[in-house]
Amino acid sequence: MNFIQKSIGRKIFFTLLMIGLILAASTIWLLPPFRDWLLYDSFATPLQVHLAELAPLILFFVATVILLWGVMAHPLGKVFHEMKAYLAGRTYKKIFTSRIDEMGVLAHFFNDVTRNLERVSGMIAEGKRMSQEFSVGSDIQRKILPTTMPAIPGVVLYGSMRPASEIGGDSFDIIPAGNNTLVYVGDVTGHGLPAALIMVMVNTIMRTYSELYASGYDILVNTNRILKQRIEPRRFMTCVLLRWNIQEQKLYYTGAGHEHILIYRKQQSLCEVRQTGGIALGMVPDISKIIKEELIPLENGDCVVLYSDGIIEAKNIQGEMFGIQRLKGAVEQYASTSTPEELFARISKDFGLFVGDQIQEDDITLIAFQKT
Amino acid sequence: MALLTLKFVTDLKNPHYEIVEFHGELDPSSLPGVEKELGPILESYDRQALIFDLSQLKFTNSEGIGFLVTSHMKLAKRKHQLFIAALRPNVRDVLELVGIPRLIPVYDTLDQATGAVPEM
Numbered sequence: 070m071n072f073i074q075k076s077i078g079r080k081i082f083f084t085l086l087m088i089g090l091i092l093a094a095s096t097i098w099l100l101p102p103f104r105d106w107l108l109y110d111s112f113a114t115p116l117q118v119h120l121a122e123l124a125p126l127i128l129f130f131v132a133t134v135i136l137l138w139g140v141m142a143h144p145l146g147k148v149f150h151e152m153k154a155y156l157a158g159r160t161y162k163k164i165f166t167s168r169i170d171e172m173g174v175l176a177h178f179f180n181d182v183t184r185n186l187e188r189v190s191g192m193i194a195e196g197k198r199m200s201q202e203f204s205v206g207s208d209i210q211r212k213i214l215p216t217t218m219p220a221i222p223g224v225v226l227y228g229s230m231r232p233a234s235e236i237g238g239d240s241f242d243i244i245p246a247g248n249n250t251l252v253y254v255g256d257v258t259g260h261g262l263p264a265a266l267i268m269v270m271v272n273t274i275m276r277t278y279s280e281l282y283a284s285g286y287d288i289l290v291n292t293n294r295i296l297k298q299r300i301e302p303r304r305f306m307t308c309v310l311l312r313w314n315i316q317e318q319k320l321y322y323t324g325a326g327h328e329h330i331l332i333y334r335k336q337q338s339l340c341e342v343r344q345t346g347g348i349a350l351g352m353v354p355d356i357s358k359i360i361k362e363e364l365i366p367l368e369n370g371d372c373v374v375l376y377s378d379g380i381i382e383a384k385n386i387q388g389e390m391f392g393i394q395r396l397k398g399a400v401e402q403y404a405s406t407s408t409p410e411e412l413f414a415r416i417s418k419d420f421g422l423f424v425g426d427q428i429q430e431d432d433i434t435l436i437a438f439q440k441t
Numbered sequence: 442m443a444l445l446t447l448k449f450v451t452d453l454k455n456p457h458y459e460i461v462e463f464h465g466e467l468d469p470s471s472l473p474g475v476e477k478e479l480g481p482i483l484e485s486y487d488r489q490a491l492i493f494d495l496s497q498l499k500f501t502n503s504e505g506i507g508f509l510v511t512s513h514m515k516l517a518k519r520k521h522q523l524f525i526a527a528l529r530p531n532v533r534d535v536l537e538l539v540g541i542p543r544l545i546p547v548y549d550t551l552d553q554a555t556g557a558v559p560e561m
Contacts, residue, residue: 258503259469302514303507307539326540348540352510359543
C-alpha cells in the first residue's frame with residue numbers, strides 16, 4: 070500500500086481501476102437483467118433505458134471528479150492558499166498533513182521553506198541590531214579619539230586613526246595635564262570588538278592616571294597594573310607615551326613594547342629610528358623594573374612620528390609590505406617642508422598609492438609631532 | 442590560510458625537557474589548531490622546561506605572541522619554564538619589539554636552550 074500512498078498518480082490510477090472494474094462487472098452481470106426489466110416489466114421509455122445503460126459511465130465520471138477533487142484539487146487549494154498568503158505578506162499557517170505523496174512533499178516543502186525563511190529573517194534582524202550596536206560602539210570610540218588638535222606651546226601635532234572594521238584596537242590620545250601634554254599611541258592585540266573594549270579601558274585608565282602622576286613612567290606602570298588584572302594573558306597593548314613638558318620645552322618618551330619612534334632631524338635631513346623598549350601593557354603584573362622614561366632631545370623643526378604596525382605591515386597586491394623603510398623614506402622626503410598635518414596627508418597619500426585596492430586588514434594610526 | 446605543524450621531540454638521554462618544533466606560520470588562522478594540540482600538554486606538563494624551537498617558524502604576529510605569553514603563564518603557574526630558541530630574524534624582531542625576551546628566556550640556538558635547562 071505504501072507504493073500507492075507515495076504517488077498521487079498511482080493512487081488515482083488504482084482507485085479508478087477498482088471503480089472501473091466494479092462498474093464493468095456490474096455492467097456485465099447486472100445491466101442485462103436490469104435492462105430486460107426496464108423494457109418488459111417497468112414500461113420505461115427507450116430514452117430511459119438508454120439513460121440507465123449510461124448510468125455506469127455517469128457513475129464512473131462522478132467518482133473520477135470526486136476523487137480528483139478530494140485527492141488533488143482540495144489539498145492543492147489549501148497549500149496554494151497558504152502560499153498566496155505568504156507571497157502577499159499576510160499571515161500564513163503551517164500545513165499539517167500526514168500524507169507522504171507529492172502533495173505531502175509540497176506541504177512539507179512549504180513548511181520547511183517558511184520555517185527557514187523565518188529563521189533567516191530573525192538572523193537578519195539580529196545582524197541589523199548588532200550592526201547598530203557596532204555603529205554606536207564606533208561612535209563611542211570616535212568620540213574618545215581626539216578630533217581637533219589642541220594648541221600646545223612649543224609644538225604642533227596632528228594624528229588620526231583609521232580602524233580596519235567599524236571599531237578597532239588602535240588608539241591615540243592627546244591629554245593636557247598641567248605643565249605636561251601627553252600624547253600616546255597604543256595598539257591592542259588583534260582588532261574588532263575585543264580590541265576596542267581594551268582600547269577604551271586603557272584610554273580611561275591613562276586619562277585617570279594622567280591627572281594623578283606627572284611622569285609617563287608612573288602613568289604606564291599603573292595603567293599596566295590595572296590592565297593586567299582585567300585582561301587575559303593572550304591580550305596586551307603595545308604603547309608609546311610622549312610627554313611634552315611645556316615649561317622645560319622638552320620631550321620625554323616611555324615605551325611599552327611598541328613600534329619604533331621615528332625622529333626626523335631637520336638639520337641633518339635624516340630620520341632616526343629609536344626602539345621604544347619596555348614590554349607591552351597587560352603581559353606581566355609589574356613593569357616598574359622594565360620600562361623607563363627617557364628624553365628625546367629636539368631642535369626646532371625636528372619631527373617625531375609615532376605609528377601602529379597596521380601601516381608598516383600593510384601589503385600591496387604583490388604581497389609586499391609597506392615596511393618601516395618606506396615610512397622612514399616618506400618622513401625624510403616630506404618632513405622638512407610640511408606641517409604635521411601636511412606630513413600626515415602626504416604619508417597617507419603614499420600609503421594609499423602603495424596598497425591600492427587591497428583590503429585594510431589592521432587598524433592604522435599615525436601621529437606627527439613637530440617642535441616649533 | 443597559514444599552515445603550522447608541530448613536531449614533538451623528546452631527548453631520551455635528558456628527562457628534564459621536551460622540544461616542540463614549530464613549522465610554518467603562527468597567526469590567527471593557525472592558532473586554534475596549535476592551542477588545541479598544545480593546550481592539554483601545557484596543562485599537564487611535568488618536566489622542568491619546555492623548549493619551543495622556532496627555527497622553522499616563518500611568521501608570527503601579536504596573536505602568536507599572545508599564545509607564547511599564555512603558554513609561559515600556564516607553565517610558570519606550575520613552576521615550569523618555557524624557553525624559546527632559534528628565532529628567524531623577522532620573528533625575533535617582532536618578539537623583541539613587544540618585550541618578550543624580558544618575560545620568556547630566548548636563546549639563539551637550540552643547543553643553548555637545552556644547555557640552560559636546570560637539572561634537578
